[in-house]
């Protein structure tokens with residue numbers, strides 16, 4: 756794993772945003788895997804700025820998102836559908852018909868998961884997957900104990916994840932308890948992965964990711980099995996990592 760240590764969130768966003776924009780310029784038809792949560796917001800901001808000032812075009816890019824809550828309407832500001840439109844898609848020249856997010860309101864959720872996998876395969880797989888990490892080591896919404904062989908599926912959210920994500924909702928009770936999440940095997944099939952982390956609250960998770968054992972009890976450790984992972988993290992997030 757390649758580790759890029761940055762001093763603050765702004766530098767992280769610039770570093771990640773420039774890497775992604777550079778990949779888009781060299782491969783205009785790239786398939787990007789995108790993440791939600793607080794960490795990538797600055798990166799998306801950088802990509803929007805770069806699009807406006809340098810003209811990096813997303814007109815031929817396709818995107819697949821990692822996950823979506825079950826039970827939130829698309830119009831709910833906390834749905835990842837709304838999040839992606841607001842933080843990125845509405846501000847770049849992407850064809851929104853080429854942006855894919857699991858449908859957390861599908862009448863047949865199992866079929867939705869299977870279709871999502873099919874969609875990714877039809878796109879030729881993910882070229883570059885952006886990831887965040889949960890304090891408990893979750894990647895996408897794959898909580899501890901998820902099989903490394905997992906594919907897109909309906910997953911329960913842990914108490915810890917619900918508490919962490921409650922900050923985006925008016926109350927903890929409003930946070931959905933289930934989601935559709937790309938599986939760990941699906942994520943591992945991406946050709947390249949960039950994982951972002953900031954802040955002290957991620958320090959323990961980052962030390963387990965980099966120095967710990969590969970175990971399904973800590974989902975992000977699966978990334979140690981991938982040959983092209985770049986971690987971009989600030990000093991606080993890397994503060995417990997052994998050199």
Ligand SMILES: O=P(O)(O)OC[C@H]1O[C@](O)(CO)[C@@H](O)[C@@H]1O
Pocket residue numbers: 790791792793794795886887888889894895896916920
């Ligand atoms: O970037 P944040 O808000 O710390 O979230 C970390 C991870 O948790 C999730 O938001 C899911 O809980 C992921 O989408 C994200 O990668």
